[in-house]
Amino acid sequence: MIRELTPELAEIAKKELNENPKQIANDLQHLKDWIAKQPHLKARTEDQWLIAFLRGCKFSLERVKKKLDLYYTLRTTAPEITLRIKPTDPKFLEFFRLGTCLILPNPKGKLCPRVLLIRAGRYDPSEHNVGEIMCMLYYLVQIMVLEDDIACVLGIKIVTDYVGVSMSHFVQGTPSMLKKMVAVSQDSMPLRLKGSHHINLPSGVEKVITIIQGFLNEKARQRLKIHKNQEELMEDIPKEVVPPEYGGSGPSIPELTEYWVGKFKEYHDWMKVEERLGTDESKRLGPPVANDFMEDGSFRKLDID
Structure with a gap:
């Protein structure tokens, strides 16, 4: 279940994010079914978590899938940021x-x-x-x-x-x-x-x-x-x-x-689960979604007072 928006916020979500309350349940189920079919993906499927991705992508299911995949891919491929300190x-x-x-x-x-x-x-x-x-x-x-x-x-x-x-x-x-x-x-x-x-x-x-x-x-x-x-x-x-x-x-x-x-x-137990999520790239069916972030370099030559 997801929280019901206030009338004012619901109106903004409708105008700016294409949110349709009658369609939300179907969209959430579509995403859960999609996640279940991705062998490489270890992701959350709670309604309140997924609705945030839907809103962030203005309810474009294809954009949500790409963002979710990238989110969990970076959990695995960029641990120096996402898990630097658990x-x-x-x-x-x-x-x-x-x-x-x-x-x-x-x-x-x-x-x-x-x-x-x-x-x-x-x-x-x-x-x-x-x-x-x-x-x-x-x-x-x-x-x-x-x-x-x-x-x-x-x-x-x-x-x-x-x-x-x-x-x-x-x-x-x-x-x-x-x-x-x-x-x-x-x-x-x-x-x-x-x-x-x-x-x-x-x-x-x-x-x-x-x-x-x-x-x-x-x-x-x-x-x-x-x-x-x-x-x-x-x-x-x-x-x-x-x-x-x-x-x-x-x-x-x-x-x-x-x-x-x-x-x-308060969220200690939730975070404990979070630490175990991500991707198993060896099980991915298609090409990786993350860009190459491995270029090296530094700012050592900059003059900053």
């Missing part, structure tokens, strides 16, 4: 409590995309890797997919704060790593990206942004914005969801961190 490992919450990534709350009385906050400068690059941030976001988004109909219908925005980010952080983002990160976040996740916002950029980081843009699709490139200050950021992000550390009136970073720590603990 969500049931105590080290997972240790890293998460550093505050490198959080999901901000939905504003009361408003329907707008959910906001993800990334603060890469919070981790020590001699002890951790940028892939660990993607791993945190990967599992945060899974919980959001299961619980948040607004995010599933209206999508998400990502805010990246570069305070504390050094050259040691940037050299971890090889082109191969960045390409995989984009594939996981842009191409395989069910939530639609409605914007990416960047603040507190150090000198020279525009070169990295340019490389990242090369991996993005046209819509994602158009929705990428660089903000001069926090006030400019809040022209695009509701002030009531922005933490006070950034000049907003939303919950503080420590409050949000502990809220999501509680969520990870």
